[in-house]
Amino acid sequence: MERKDIHNSDVPIVCRACEARHKGICGALSGDELQRLSKHTSKRVASRKSELIHEEDEVHTYSNILSGAVKLTKLMPDGRQQIVGLQFAPDFLGRPFMSESNFGAEVAVDVRLCSFPKDVLESMLVENPGLENRLLRQVLKELDEARQWMLVLGRMTAKEKVASFLGLISDHIDPEHEGDSVTFELPLSRAEIADYLGLTIETVSRQFTALRKEGLIEIEGNRHIVVPDREALKDATGSP
Amino acid sequence: MERKDIHNSDVPIVCRACEARHKGICGALSGDELQRLSKHTSKRVASRKSELIHEEDEVHTYSNILSGAVKLTKLMPDGRQQIVGLQFAPDFLGRPFMSESNFGAEVAVDVRLCSFPKDVLESMLVENPGLENRLLRQVLKELDEARQWMLVLGRMTAKEKVASFLGLISDHIDPEHEGDSVTFELPLSRAEIADYLGLTIETVSRQFTALRKEGLIEIEGNRHIVVPDREALKDATGSP
DNA sequence: CGGATGGTTGAGTAGCCTCAAAGTATGTGG
DNA sequence: CCACATACTTTGAGGCTACTCAACCATCCG
Numbered sequence: 001m002e003r004k005d006i007h008n009s010d011v012p013i014v015c016r017a018c019e020a021r022h023k024g025i026c027g028a029l030s031g032d033e034l035q036r037l038s039k040h041t042s043k044r045v046a047s048r049k050s051e052l053i054h055e056e057d058e059v060h061t062y063s064n065i066l067s068g069a070v071k072l073t074k075l076m077p078d079g080r081q082q083i084v085g086l087q088f089a090p091d092f093l094g095r096p097f098m099s100e101s102n103f104g105a106e107v108a109v110d111v112r113l114c115s116f117p118k119d120v121l122e123s124m125l126v127e128n129p130g131l132e133n134r135l136l137r138q139v140l141k142e143l144d145e146a147r148q149w150m151l152v153l154g155r156m157t158a159k160e161k162v163a164s165f166l167g168l169i170s171d172h173i174d175p176e177h178e179g180d181s182v183t184f185e186l187p188l189s190r191a192e193i194a195d196y197l198g199l200t201i202e203t204v205s206r207q208f209t210a211l212r213k214e215g216l217i218e219i220e221g222n223r224h225i226v227v228p229d230r231e232a233l234k235d236a237t238g239s240p
Numbered sequence: 241m242e243r244k245d246i247h248n249s250d251v252p253i254v255c256r257a258c259e260a261r262h263k264g265i266c267g268a269l270s271g272d273e274l275q276r277l278s279k280h281t282s283k284r285v286a287s288r289k290s291e292l293i294h295e296e297d298e299v300h301t302y303s304n305i306l307s308g309a310v311k312l313t314k315l316m317p318d319g320r321q322q323i324v325g326l327q328f329a330p331d332f333l334g335r336p337f338m339s340e341s342n343f344g345a346e347v348a349v350d351v352r353l354c355s356f357p358k359d360v361l362e363s364m365l366v367e368n369p370g371l372e373n374r375l376l377r378q379v380l381k382e383l384d385e386a387r388q389w390m391l392v393l394g395r396m397t398a399k400e401k402v403a404s405f406l407g408l409i410s411d412h413i414d415p416e417h418e419g420d421s422v423t424f425e426l427p428l429s430r431a432e433i434a435d436y437l438g439l440t441i442e443t444v445s446r447q448f449t450a451l452r453k454e455g456l457i458e459i460e461g462n463r464h465i466v467v468p469d470r471e472a473l474k475d476a477t478g479s480p
Numbered sequence: 481c482g483g484a485t486g487g488t489t490g491a492g493t494a495g496c497c498t499c500a501a502a503g504t505a506t507g508t509g510g
Numbered sequence: 511c512c513a514c515a516t517a518c519t520t521t522g523a524g525g526c527t528a529c530t531c532a533a534c535c536a537t538c539c540g
Contacts, residue, residue, distance in 0.1 A: 198394025
């Protein structure tokens with residue numbers, strides 16, 4: 001019984017090389033279940049700025065993010081915007097047990113998505129406790145991140161906010177911090193970073209140059225960042 | 241089989257009148273399971289300002305909040321503090337699948353707690369999918385709240401923040417808004433409200449008097465609030 | 481080449497914070 | 511039950527951080 005899983009014999013072709021099968025939600029599914037789900041599944045790509053979910057719209061599908069990055073946004077009537085979450089592969093995208101979305105979702109870095117109908121997944125959820133467990137763990141992780149970000153938004157200065165953002169991204173790019181230095185591409189524009197940090201673009205830009213002048217970061221062509229010393233950057237966040 | 245549940249025959253005495261059995265986590269447990277859990281359970285009271293969880297300490301118990309209010313806090317090394325959540329009965333208190341707490345927990349309004357060891361609940365979690373489902377729903381609710389609060393922290397003015405806070409509390413006191421007006425006691429001091437809103441006490445105080453002078457609220461003896469017109473207050477939040 | 485998009489920099493301003501002092505609840509011991 | 515100490519709250523004056531408005535620069539693309 002177990003060997004089916006191990007040997008992939010029942011695993012649908014579309015799922016074989018899929019990242020979501022390992023670290024993602026689908027890791028909890030058996031070959032049979034993957035077969036069933038994959039019948040209703042559609043893979044697709046979406047490029048930067050395309051809107052995946054419009055706030056307060058009804059949503060009938062869930063997705064796994066296979067690559068790229070998605071930002072979750074909230075909008076005020078007068079246009080003020082706040083990014084309330086950033087999701088990467090192999091995150092699960094969607095709000096179980098609720099048809100109407102509390103937030104918008106927009107592509108930040110071109111994504112590949114694997115989408116399936118809500119009801120199919122939700123029926124699997126009742127049959128397969130392991131799936132629910134995976135989901136619970138992901139939601140708990142998101143809750144931890146959201147609360148950490150509340151500290152950033154509520155109590156940090158502009159410079160600390162930007163340093164925290166850079167730390168967040170660099171941690172995500174390379175969770176095992178072997179060396180002191182990291183290099184990466186920013187997944188967000190200045191305007192998006194501002195919306196994530198509760199600042200204006202101008203302030204974000206000024207803090208970038210301030211950090212650059214202090215030698216904490218190097219910037220090449222707007223989005224390419226080099227952090228020579230992670231610890232020094234982390235000190236600039238004021239965080240524990 | 242079902243009747244046991246319905247007739248409470250197997251339900252431990254301590255659980256019979258318990259709020260957590262209805263809207264809380266324990267609603268997913270059978271009489272037998274309640275029996276088992278109640279053997280390891282201890283009810284206790286804790287009064288304002290007592291610290292339930294110290295940030296980054298190991299936690300070996302979970303609790304249900306039976307009455308009162310608890311604030312979840314994060315602290316920066318230099319003393320800056322942010323409240324990242326407010327919990328009321330019958331909320332569940334604890335972070336499953338993690339021994340070390342990401343945040344502190346402190347009593348805001350005298351609480352009664354029902355506590356039990358982590359491992360007992362976690363073993364029930366694997367046996368009883370319904371329990372995990374309840375937990376998942378609670379965590380999703382907390383995530384929704386956290387994200388809503390990120391909008392408040394990141395994008396609202398001081399006055400909008402205070403109005404949002406009053407709206408949050410009044411919604412919690414009386415979810416069915418029958419009339420236009422509500423009356424309630426604030427569960428937090430000015431200093432705590434400041435830590436929840438990412439402001440200083442002085443700014444909070446000034447916004448309270450500003451709202452009072454605009455006729456949006458009446459204040460009696462610091463903690464007692466009257467909102468004559470909920471809608472008018474909600475308009476002051478700038479929110480959708 | 482001209483327009484569009486995204487980013488940086490500067491000058492001036494407003495909102496919130498800091499520091500300070502006075503006012504008002506709350507609770508305790510005499 | 512009052513007197514007093516303490517904790518909490520309000521109010522004021524002044525300063526600083528981040529915002530607003532505006533101009534300029536760089537890159538990309540038709």
